[in-house]
Amino acid sequence: MTSPAAARRARQVEERRERIVAAARELAEEHGWEAVTTRRLADAIEYSQPVLYGHFPQGRTEIVTAVALVGFEELAAELSPSALGAAGTDAERVRALVTAYLDFAARNPATYDAMFLLSVVIPFASDDTPAVVRAGFDAIAGTLSGLESPPDDVATAAEVLWGSVHGLAALYRAGRLSAGNDDGRVEALVRLVAG
Amino acid sequence: MTSPAAARRARQVEERRERIVAAARELAEEHGWEAVTTRRLADAIEYSQPVLYGHFPQGRTEIVTAVALVGFEELAAELSPSALGAAGTDAERVRALVTAYLDFAARNPATYDAMFLLSVVIPFASDDTPAVVRAGFDAIAGTLSGLESPPDDVATAAEVLWGSVHGLAALYRAGRLSAGNDDGRVEALVRLVAG
DNA sequence: ATATGTTCTCTAGCACTGCTAGATCTAGCG
DNA sequence: CGCTAGATCTAGCAGTGCTAGAGAACATAT
Structure with missing residues (x-):
């Protein structure tokens, strides 16, 4: 045929x-x-x-969603253990994760917007969540569960950590954080999670 | 005249x-x-x-900005010490702050979007930041500095905490957090900050 | 090689958007 | 009361996402 x-x-x-x-x-x-x-x-x-x-x-919104999915693919790759290097202290591992995440958001601002602001179409935290999207979350959860002193509830902790880095990325993108203190914020967040 | x-x-x-x-x-x-x-x-x-x-x-965008400013006014009021009640343990105070913030975002989703997604016009963390906007940040910083064991760098910690709650609010709004675990996430965040 | 019918592609247009120039009307002043 | 300045409206522009129907191109079968 x-x-x-x-x-x-x-x-x-x-x-x-x-x-x-x-x-x-x-x-x-x-x-x-x-x-x-x-x-x-x-x-x-x-x-x-x-x-x-x-x-x-579905027109334009579906195209935006397609860009978002590509972005999730790239983000998951950049957060994977092989990309981060799974060695070092807990603080070092968390720092590597957070930095990689914020780097991605800073390097691909429009793509990042598509992923989190524009395309509410993509189902999350549900059975038909696309695999690439789940992979990003799994990378965060994986890093947390691999720590020497992992949190009690890895899934919840991963959601909170995701929220934190996303929040920092969003506020940074919107120009709503004091300039020149990027490292200070990362360090403060790292110490909260792996302190 | x-x-x-x-x-x-x-x-x-x-x-x-x-x-x-x-x-x-x-x-x-x-x-x-x-x-x-x-x-x-x-x-x-x-x-x-x-x-x-x-x-x-400036047309439509200026109207959106006006809505955002009203939102900041209300948010600042709801995060003020008088609204939260400044008593209790560190964990209780942080929990009250986080809960009030997330409540506001959940109750006024469109207004919240105007504040953080749509109107990038409002200058932040600069000299001509509107007073009402600064007040919201000050409320967060004030809660942190009033704790029994406050963080070393209150300004940085306040930015990180703001980012965290904003991130949770944003992911929640976008339907990207597992359902039914709101309290769990709040508790995890509270323990990170005042734990 | 040619006719056929499907499949793809384009032109033209709809209803809507934010925004503005110029006409028109209204209201306050002398 | 008459006049002028200001407020307000009508009408329209250029752009948006999207789509129906005309037209062209292509693979297939004879």
Whole structure:
């Protein structure tokens, strides 16, 4: 049933889908999400607007969600034990985790917004939570459970820690933290968790 | 120079300004910020759209900012020592602060969004930070400095605690925390700060 | 190689958005 | 009462997300 022509075609469709997502992300990181319009996206991939809806029937919000999912994939990778290096004292491990998280948010501000501000569509903490999203949470929980003196309730502690770093990232992004004290805040948070 | 007619007029203008802000807030809490359009606001106050721009030359974003400022005023009031009751153990005081904060966010989701997500216009942690905004931060810092065993660096600790509660509020709002464990998270956070 | 029918793609347009220029009306002053 | 200054409205612009229907291109079967 899958003729060679159909296979090639499917490959082209998939490639075009990724070009849409990449264009959306680039446009967002460059000029903010309000600059990501269907017309500009169509221009970027050199097709007309309706083509976008062939790939993303739910339209713009679905494209934002796709960018968010890519972001979760990258974040989970950067928080994985292999990326962080699982050695050192408890404080060092927590510091590595927190720093990696905040770095990601600072390096990909628009993508981070898509992940946490814009796409409320993605189900969390439920059975059909995408695997990549769960992986990010698992990385945090994994770091906590691997500590020499782990918290009693790892799941709850992981949610609180996630909230804390997300809060710092969000306030930082909004310019609502005093400048030049980034390390001080990280250190204070690390000491709270692994102090 | 200020004739009685002009004084009455000024009062009417101020009253209409407040009606705009109230309508925006109500509309946002009821149907979300995307439902807050200049046409609907004009309808609500029974004037035409251009009237809005007489009050808020910068347009819609300035109206959102006005709602945010009202929100900061209310939040500061609810976090003040007189509202919290400054007695009890360290854990009790921190718990009261955290709970009051999260309650406010849960009760006024759209207003909270205006304060932290939408209006990046408000300058923070700078000399021209509005007094009401600073008051919220001061309430957090005040609670921390009033503890029996206060943190070394109150300002930094207050920023971290603000980030933590904001993060929990944001993740909760986005439906990204496991359901039914609100108290557990609060307790875990309280123990981190005053444990 | 050609006709066929499906599948894809584009043009054009709708209803909506924030915002503004210019006409119109109203209200206060002399 | 007449006039002027100010407030207010009507109408419209450029842009948004999204979609129906016309048109082109393509793989398939003869």
